Amino acid sequence: MADWKEQMQNLVNSLEKLEQHINVTPEEKEAIEKSETVWGTTPYFASLMDKDDPNCPIRKQVIPSQKENENNYGIENYLIYKENRSNEENRPDTIARQYHDRVAFTVMKTCANYCRHCFRKEVVVDQSLKLNFDLEEGLQWIREHQEVRDVLITGGDPLLLSDEKLDFLISKLREIPHVEMIRIGSRVPIVLPQRITEGLLKVLGGYHRVPIWLNTQCNHANEITEETAKAVYKLMTSGINVGNQAVLLKGINDDVQSFRELHQKLLSVRIRPYYLFYCEPAPGIDHFRTPVEKGAELIRDAIRGHTTGLAQPMYVMATNIGKIPLMPDYYIKEKSDKEYTVVNYKGQETTIPNIPE
Ligand code: SF4
DSSP states (O other): OOOHHHHHHTOBOSHHHHHTTSOOOHHHHHHHHHOOSOOOBOHHHHTTSOSSOTTOHHHHHHSOOGGGGOOSSOOTTHHHHHTTTTSSSOOOTTEEESSSSEEEEEOOOOOSSOOTTOTTHHHHTSOOSOOOOOHHHHHHHHHTOTTOOEEEEESSOGGGSOHHHHHHHHHHHHTSTTOOEEEEEOSHHHHOGGGOOHHHHHHHOSOOSSOEEEEEOOOSGGGOOHHHHHHHHHHHHTTOEEEEEEEEOTTTTOSHHHHHHHHHHHHHTTOEEEEEEEOOOOTTOGGGOOOTHHHHHHIIIIIBTTBOGGGOOEEEEEETTEEEEOOOOOSEEEEOSSEEEEEOTTSOEEEEEOOOO
């Protein structure tokens, strides 16, 4: 199925369709039958699932789990809190803001893969939070806020908009003199690489004053195929940089081998690791979360010194007051007036002079 629209029309979102790809376990079957949330993925992404292993990292991201009904640590009304939707600034539903010079512009709630760990699940997966996706209202707000120089188009998955709608949105943003860059957050290069068509590249690509940066989300090496590599190459040769924003997920990428393989394989298909996000405290996804320190440990034990520094994402926690960096901090062991004692990834120590200010 090479056509992206056909992929979307045939979304794997029922037990019967899923059974065409894998041997569904009784637990998975029960969770699907009881789930009241939106779930599903493309036939392409479903074809990457391990047929017989319920611990397959792709299955865990796609198939509902009964654990989603447990909520011991998640924050209720998470998006309202996290995206500062209830503060004094009057913004359209489409605009989320945590910083002075950049905003997230939420344009739709449809996805090609309904990730079970999604922090926007209240809008996308549970659909308990209803937003008014009025694009013109969002554009007008951006026009009136001259301090906004960077717009992140997000969703849902914005690359599921038609070429015509995307063209409208991007050309209108590019007409705003104070907008200097556009970012797109999309899982499409990973879950629906067929969407990277000539028509889309015409809309997104080419030289322009306002460049487009695309960040995708890939959480395990098994998600990367030849199709991914070709889609990313087409984007890059059209002038669009592609980065990755992985989410740290328990049982999926929280061991040294999976973590290293993921980041090495991303580079092998020209995707630059950008962020590793601590899995956010949205309700019903406790089972995906690790202790906070885990991400820094993985960067220390799987990446630093073990492979090229290009493979190293910045580990952060996204909060209601912005992103908090959580990188490993053990490199400076001691500091005296004369020197620093520093430690490498093997625990070896050396000293460098401390130069007074
Ligand atoms: S593609 Fe993004 S918005 Fe959609 S379910 Fe996955 S994480 Fe959430």
